[in-house]
Amino acid sequence: MKVIWKILTNLTVFIGNDIVQMNDFHTIPLKLGWNKLFFKFIKRFNKKVVRGCWGDDIVVFDAQAQGVLAYSDTHIGTKAINVEENKWRIEEQHLPEFLSCCRYVNKHADAFAACLYEYYMYYNKDEYRPRLHYLPLPIEIPDEKNISVKGEHWPIKVLVGIQKRRDFIKGASIIGELVEKIAAEHPDKVVVNKVYDVPYIEYCKILEEADVLVDQLYSYTPAMNSLAAMARGTVVIGGGEEEYYDFIGEKELRPIINVRPHDDEYNLNVLRKALLTPGWISKMSRESAAFVRKHHDYMKVSRQYIEVYDRLLS
The missing domain is CATH 3.40.50.2000 (Glycogen Phosphorylase B;)
Structure with missing residues (x-):
């Protein structure tokens, strides 16, 4: 309830923006159903929404299993590695509420911002390619x-x-x-x-x-x-x-x-x-x-x- 209350008391922040940059498909620390509703609200009351491709999701794990890259932290080619250790990560992203939220956000996001080459390649598919951008990780350069x-x-x-x-x-x-x-x-x-x-x-x-x-x-x-x-x-x-x-x-x-x-x-x-x-x-x-x-x-x-x-x- 604290999270919902914080959103409601800061509602004007989430309305009328030219761009809303979202870190992921689940951006608030609530169940995925709430995240899906939150995305719908953001999409409805702002001009454009950009989704960050910065971590685990169903698209990433499916691409790794298909051997899109020669290796990853879950596969070498199409052969699974560290199976027991990775089991919970992959199963979580296949839960119905995760699938529903991720697919909805991916369908309706206006653009995707991939921060790594790997994420760009995982999302480099026909349905995402026209909206996909590689935007590298920013670093403050030391003196x-x-x-x-x-x-x-x-x-x-x-x-x-x-x-x-x-x-x-x-x-x-x-x-x-x-x-x-x-x-x-x-x-x-x-x-x-x-x-x-x-x-x-x-x-x-x-x-x-x-x-x-x-x-x-x-x-x-x-x-x-x-x-x-x-x-x-x-x-x-x-x-x-x-x-x-x-x-x-x-x-x-x-x-x-x-x-x-x-x-x-x-x-x-x-x-x-x-x-x-x-x-x-x-x-x-x-x-x-x-x-x-x-x-x-x-x-x-x-x-x-x-x-x-x-x-x-x-």
Whole structure:
């Protein structure tokens, strides 16, 4: 009732807008029936509604199962992985109330804003394509004094931050084991700091000391955690597939140490090259900061949003 009361007492905020940007198909902390009614209200009393494609939904899980991308956190090709761990996520999105709300919002949204290449590809279907836009994650660019070139001296310091409850989605522990293997072979060149479930403020302090951050195994592209680190010059081990660089038109910068699930031999070769080649990490550190500045500066991203909004209203 508190949520409903808050909406009712702020009703004028939700009426008469040119654009309403919604994070997802369920935007208020109530049952899906209420979310569907809320969307109908927003749609009725505002000019245009934009739906964010920023997380789990039925379209995402169906596309992953169909092998739209070579891998994800639920499938390698069309083969399901982490089945028991992912069961609740997928079953929830198949509940009747989730299906009804998601399908209704998707049918009536005026546009879709995909914040990652993956989400864009999952929604790149005939029924959504004319309304689909890639609008990258915005990052506030740090002052130059807060950007440092990492990895100029041995040993290279690698941070493995693991959230135990979500590691089956992120896969950081798997990458961490490979980095530890390299560190055991070359203790003078690579050191690993592995931490578990560290509070965010403490995590940020630890990250400041690292040259390299282990992020996600199952991603094609860098998300918020990676980009925030890269903006400060930290090199990320995670998703940086060539398809993604082609998609955004990036011809030169390759700042991410790209790893892939279920391919330890490939991953070890990539990691050894990056971590053990003199000057490689410092080069990637410079490219990391340049990449975020080029593609994710929040001022640039905000202008991209405005361009989409202007086209919707024209």
